[in-house]
Amino acid sequence: MTTLNVRDAAGRVAGATTPEDSAPSGLVPAAVARTLAALGRALLVAVPVLLVSTFVTFMLGGLTEQDPASVVLGDSATPADVARMREAFGLDQPLLMRYVLWLSDALHGDLGSSWFTKIPVAQSIAERLPVSLSVAAGALLLAVVLGGVFGVLAAVRQGGLLDRTVTVVTSVLATVPGFVAAIALITVFSLLVPVLPSGGWAPASDGLLVWASFLLLPSVSLSLDAAADVARQLRTGMAGTLHENYIVGARVRGLPGWRIVLVHALRNGAGPAVAVLGMHVPRLIGGAVIVETVFALPGIGELTKTAALGGDVPVVQGALLVTIGVVLVSSALVNVLLVKLRPAARREM
Helix, strand or coil: CCCHHHHEEECCCCCCCCHHHHHHCCCCCHHHHHHHCCCCCCCHHHHHHHHHHHHHHHHHHHHCCHHHHHHHHHCCCCCCHHHHHHHHHHHCCCHHHHHHHHHHHCCCCCCEEEECCCEEEEHHHHHHHHHHHHHHHHHHHHHHHHHHHHHHHHHHCCCCHHHHHHHHHHHHHHCCCCCCHHHHHHHHHHHHCCCCCCCCCCCHCCCCCCCCCCEEEEEEEEHHHHHHHHHHHHHHHHHHHHHHHHHHHHHCCCHHHHHHHHHHHHHHHHHHHHHHHHHHHHHHHHHHHHHHHHHCCCCHHHHHHHHHHHHHHHHHHHHHHHHHHHHHHHHHHHHHHHHHCCHHHHHHC
């Protein structure tokens, strides 16, 4: 029975988890349909989540006891002045109506203006968002590269010294908060060995090397726990995959070891790692608030913190809306990627 299984696996392309994958020509529409179906399911989840989260966000600002008209005008304002300012802010309308109007304007790109600086919220976010996205994207890239490399090595060498070392190191890194890692990195690479700046920001227009020097430490500090989780999940997923019959069949056929590991086993064993990476995206965005404070980065996290401390509700609401949108888009992309990596995952979604 085992011989038959091995021969059967040897006759198939390793990593082909479904019959559709072994017939590449006539089933391209089916693959496209699966991708569109996964994207459609993600959108069906994203729309109600967006409505609920934006409603809660708006209500938190709308139910605050702070009167922005009084704050902006100061103590010397007359009741008539306050009433005119409330009308200008739209605060004289019912709360639910204000939410509908705010969401409608937001979907058209109008997030309102700051109560205090009068600067459009969309403009402030557009200036700050590239910084936060650069740090989050850098952290995500580092998590994929570091977690992927050490996860694959641990799976290939499972039970050995390298596997045990990776397990211990990732277990430790997963418990280190981002701000602790940030302080440690600043101490080492900016004070003891001053090779990287301890804070601040330089845009890519100043030069890629200068930009990367300011980006590296914040991205590393955010990526450590994500890289640790990716490595552990990838090691676990590939450890079982490497013993599947189609992997044995690929070895019998004489396929190179690197191809078996990096093409066939990695594709079928990467599902849990991709899923946990998707769950880390909100953490990367949320953790950017603390990291931006430590490194004095002019990102959206710093903008939100300053606006919240100052009671600038429109800025806080706009920043949270953009953050929610980024998280929902990343979640949809992760769902589609899971289907592309492992077609069998579409039955689990």
